[in-house]
Amino acid sequence: MKRITILTTLVVAMFAVSTSFAQTTVKTTKKTTVVKKTTVSSAKPSAATLEEGKQLLAKNDCLSCHKVDVKLVGPAYKDVAKKYPATAANYDLLSKKVIAGGSGVWGEVPMAPHPSVPPADVKKMIQYILSLK
Numbered sequence: 001m002k003r004i005t006i007l008t009t010l011v012v013a014m015f016a017v018s019t020s021f022a023q024t025t026v027k028t029t030k031k032t033t034v035v036k037k038t039t040v041s042s043a044k045p046s047a048a049t050l051e052e053g054k055q056l057l058a059k060n061d062c063l064s065c066h067k068v069d070v071k072l073v074g075p076a077y078k079d080v081a082k083k084y085p086a087t088a089a090n091y092d093l094l095s096k097k098v099i100a101g102g103s104g105v106w107g108e109v110p111m112a113p114h115p116s117v118p119p120a121d122v123k124k125m126i127q128y129i130l131s132l133k
């Protein structure tokens with residue numbers, strides 16, 4: 001009689017463990033099915049965007065340190081375009097660099113930060129620069 005009770009308790013306990021285990025697996029699989037959708041923006045800007053970017057370079061102080069073909073204080077924009085392919089990731093990377101400023105990639109002379117230039121404008125300028133091949 002005693003044995004049967006122990007056996008029943010054991011079976012019940014095992015059942016409880018297995019169901020709770022099953023529940024956790026269901027939970028985790030539910031979690032993994034929620035995949036975040038990332039929008040991959042098209043890397044090819046329109047001709048109008050490129051023209052706007054070109055004009056923004058002149059409106060801001062960029063051309064006092066950069067020229068398209070020749071190294072000035074900063075690297076020639078054509079050299080920048082050679083180094084970085086025109087991809088969405090590079091637009092982001094270089095936009096952050098222009099806004100925050102930086103040094104050490106082209107030499108020891110730092111680029112001043114541009115915190116007051118709207119990020120959307122900076123992106124257009126970068127899109128224009130990276131289209132120079």
Ligand code: HEC
Nearest residue numbers: 060061062065073074102103104105106107109110111125
């Ligand atoms: C005071 C001079 C100066 C001004 C003004 C300036 N730059 Fe620069 N820029 C530099 C220097 C110097 C570097 C190189 C920094 C380095 O070696 O990391 C540079 C680097 C860059 C790079 C390449 C960054 C990299 O990590 O490879 C880009 C793109 C760029 N500038 C865009 C711009 C734009 C757009 C503007 C205007 C909003 C601008 N710069 C204004 C001096 C300047």
